[in-house]
Amino acid sequence: MARYINAVCRLCRREGQKLFLKGNKCVSEKCPLARRAYAPGQHGQNKPKLSNYGLQLREKQKVKRMYGVLERQFRRYFATASKSKGVTGKVLLQLLERRLDNTIFRLGMGVSRSQARQIVRHNFIIVNKRRVNIPSYLVNTADIIEVVPKERAQKRIRENLELTKDRSIPSWLEFDQAALKAKVLRLPEKEDIQQPIHEQLIVELYSK
Numbered sequence: 001m002a003r004y005i006n007a008v009c010r011l012c013r014r015e016g017q018k019l020f021l022k023g024n025k026c027v028s029e030k031c032p033l034a035r036r037a038y039a040p041g042q043h044g045q046n047k048p049k050l051s052n053y054g055l056q057l058r059e060k061q062k063v064k065r066m067y068g069v070l071e072r073q074f075r076r077y078f079a080t081a082s083k084s085k086g087v088t089g090k091v092l093l094q095l096l097e098r099r100l101d102n103t104i105f106r107l108g109m110g111v112s113r114s115q116a117r118q119i120v121r122h123n124f125i126i127v128n129k130r131r132v133n134i135p136s137y138l139v140n141t142a143d144i145i146e147v148v149p150k151e152r153a154q155k156r157i158r159e160n161l162e163l164t165k166d167r168s169i170p171s172w173l174e175f176d177q178a179a180l181k182a183k184v185l186r187l188p189e190k191e192d193i194q195q196p197i198h199e200q201l202i203v204e205l206y207s208k
Contacts, residue, residue: 126146
């Protein structure tokens with residue numbers, strides 16, 4: 001399965017904002033974006049005025065990198081959203097937010113989305129009494145998410161929960177930390193996403 005394996009701090013610097021790709025480490029004073037708040041590379045400090053296309057492209061790249069999705073998969077999400085009922089941009093964000101790896105991250109079981117992806121791939125997660133190891137699996141209303149009853153998995157998750165104890169859990173999820181059991185109360189909305197996203201720019205980009 002293809003994935004980005006290079007330095008992720010360069011991605012935050014390129015987008016000019018923290019994407020929290022390293023979880024708690026991104027709030028440290030050692031964050032490269034805090035020390036060098038400009039794009040990487042030889043001409044990174046030159047900030048040309050972006051065209052409309054440039055703004056649309058940067059927004060798409062930001063969202064794609066935030067959720068750890070590559071281009072082909074992101075296009076599939078957009079195609080699905082454009083065929084669905086409702087506003088295309090909001091449906092697109094909803095699909096990305098419903099990914100199982102993102103859900104694990106939102107619950108605090110993973111310090112970052114990449115770590116949450118690894119947790120899912122390592123067979124630590126059960127959805128509706130069935131083990132699921134596909135990070136792109138889409139959760140739905142009333143789904144029950146649990147951690148497998150293995151000491152290694154339970155210990156790993158509890159360590160992560162201690163590291164993410166200050167992170168708020170979105171209202172579309174309900175979480176019993178003692179039992180390591182969560183429930184999807186409803187589908188996520190744009191208001192549940194903590195970072196600013198201008199999804200209409202992405203729609204305009206792919207609609208050309």
